Amino acid sequence: MSELLNSMRIDDSMVIRHLNAVNDQDALDKMANLLLSKGIVKESYVSAVKEREIVYSTGLACEDMGVAIPHTDAKYVNVQAICVGILDEPVQFSHMGTPEVKVDVKIIFMLAIKEPHKQMEFLQALMDIFVQKGKLNLLLETKDEKEVVSILKEYFEDVNI
Amino acid sequence: MKRILLACGSGIATSTAVNGKISKILDENGFAGQYKITQTKIADAASMSENFDFLVATTMAPQNLKCPFVPGVCFLTGVNTKPSIDKILELMKQD
Numbered sequence: 595m596s597e598l599l600n601s602m603r604i605d606d607s608m609v610i611r612h613l614n615a616v617n618d619q620d621a622l623d624k625m626a627n628l629l630l631s632k633g634i635v636k637e638s639y640v641s642a643v644k645e646r647e648i649v650y651s652t653g654l655a656c657e658d659m660g661v662a663i664p665h666t667d668a669k670y671v672n673v674q675a676i677c678v679g680i681l682d683e684p685v686q687f688s689h690m691g692t693p694e695v696k697v698d699v700k701i702i703f704m705l706a707i708k709e710p711h712k713q714m715e716f717l718q719a720l721m722d723i724f725v726q727k728g729k730l731n732l733l734l735e736t737k738d739e740k741e742v743v744s745i746l747k748e749y750f751e752d753v754n755i
Numbered sequence: 756m757k758r759i760l761l762a763c764g765s766g767i768a769t770s771t772a773v774n775g776k777i778s779k780i781l782d783e784n785g786f787a788g789q790y791k792i793t794q795t796k797i798a799d800a801a802s803m804s805e806n807f808d809f810l811v812a813t814t815m816a817p818q819n820l821k822c823p824f825v826p827g828v829c830f831l832t833g834v835n836t837k838p839s840i841d842k843i844l845e846l847m848k849q850d
Contacts, residue, residue: 649765650797650814656832665768690769691814692829710767717772725833 602716603675604746606739613679613702618653618687619641619644622664623629624706625679634677634706639670643704653687653697658730663720665705666736674713676720677704678742680734701733703704719750757790759846760807760822762814766796769813769831776813776830780840786847809846810840 602731615621626640643666652663660717679702688694703720707713723729736742761777763770774792781790788823800810801817809823810816813831816824825843829836 607762646764654832655834657834663768665765667765668767689828690831691812691826693815705768707768710771713776714771718775719767721772721776721831721833724831 601674601712601719603634603673604678606622606743608634608675608677609739610677610679611736611739611742613681615681615685618662618685618699619682620646621685621702622647624702625664625677625702629677629704629706632675634671634673634675636670636672638640639666639706642666642670647687649689651687651688651693653695653699654724654725655689655695655697656691657727658729659701659734660684660687660699662697662699662702663705663718664702665707668708668710671675671706671708672707674708675706677706678702678733678746679704679741680736692712697702715752723749757786757809758796759790760800760803760809760810761792761827762793762800762810762812762817763796763827764797764814766794766799769827769837770794773813773827777827777843780843781847782845784847785836790847808849809843811843 622644626643629635643664646666684698686696686698687699689697761770769817797814801819803822807822811825813827829839
């Protein structure tokens, strides 16, 4: 289903393969500023996504590893996109729904979403990557940003919802 | 017709992803056409809850909730989904 990505931008300029961050807020700051520098989000997105993480944490302890899916309201977004950050050293996020549980996060998928109802299949496909064993691990073994993008695109094309 | 309220922090991202998963589970268990899912922000969920049969959310259960609560984060991770699936199916069978 390649049309899944038609309205969702992902390219190698939005992949940070060696993200160095001291904590979750630092990681969010770096990724959100990358989206800002590309005009994907409004300036207010940066603080909004960081504040939202404190109130509604987005760490997820998946089968393969911990991931996080920071995002915030559509009003801060110009262009729909996904930014991927692979951390050299995991940083701790609070788990979604149970903030007292901490998750060592290795990959962050920062979402800039404008039209959620049109993105249902995309979001489900992303969650399917989290659920299936081995898929997230492959992203860690990539040799460059382009490979990260091509693996993700392949997953989205394969997905069968 | 069961009225299901589905909530996450923003009402846009994870509730959208969970919506598809829950619909699939319900349809596979013979409940197709017997439910209506409404998505909302968790901040609005408690005040809306009176008019719903149960709430599935990817956040903590809100205070002053007036319907049963089902944790929804497991549908995103795929880890330990059985308790939430069982609870949803049980709530669907209730009169």
